Amino acid sequence: MNNALVLSENNLQGGSKKKVFTSLDLNKEENIDRILATQDSETMKYINDVKGQVLDVIGVYVTEREVEDINSDGEVFTRFKHTTILFTADGNQYVTGSNSFYTSLELICSLKGYPTEEKPMSLKITDAPAKEKGHTYLKCTIVK
Numbered sequence: 001m002n003n004a005l006v007l008s009e010n011n012l013q014g015g016s017k018k019k020v021f022t023s024l025d026l027n028k029e030e031n032i033d034r035i036l037a038t039q040d041s042e043t044m045k046y047i048n049d050v051k052g053q054v055l056d057v058i059g060v061y062v063t064e065r066e067v068e069d070i071n072s073d074g075e076v077f078t079r080f081k082h083t084t085i086l087f088t089a090d091g092n093q094y095v096t097g098s099n100s101f102y103t104s105l106e107l108i109c110s111l112k113g114y115p116t117e118e119k120p121m122s123l124k125i126t127d128a129p130a131k132e133k134g135h136t137y138l139k140c141t142i143v144k
Contacts (some may be wrong), residue, residue: 017066022057022086023114025107034087035061038095047096047125047138048085054124055094057115058088062102070101089120100137108142 024031037043038061063083068076082102086094096102108123115121122143127136 003135012138019064020062022059023109023116024061025117032060034093038085038093043093045092045094045099046093047084047101051125051127051138054122055086055088056089056120057086057123058089058120060105060109060114060119061085061087067130096138098138100139104139104141108140112142 012022021037023061024034025114026032066078067081067082069079070076080099081097082099083095083097084102084105088094106122108121110119113119115123123140124143126139126141128139130137
């Protein structure tokens, strides 16, 4: 199985596109069950709630959606929104819609490879201050 396997690329209502990929081995039934379990909001945890903690990640699941937006000049432009789910060795799953988190994770994975059951990755959940007072950006760093 390849890391970051593209599962689908679908057109959504309104013409926007959605891409889905995962580093979980979908030849294993238990990994399919892990992904399906993300639909149960009672068991899902939020990455934002574990800032400062280290997660032993064995897989990721990311959706990317194209959305049209309008800037302050009234011009229409396309941007991407991401939902990232981390699966940990202890059986938990953590979700965020933070694009800054996705960007920091993608940088790590582009250089180190995606976490898998065979090659887990320890990630520390952090945040960085934004220019706006009181606002922070959710991020992650790799822990050796």
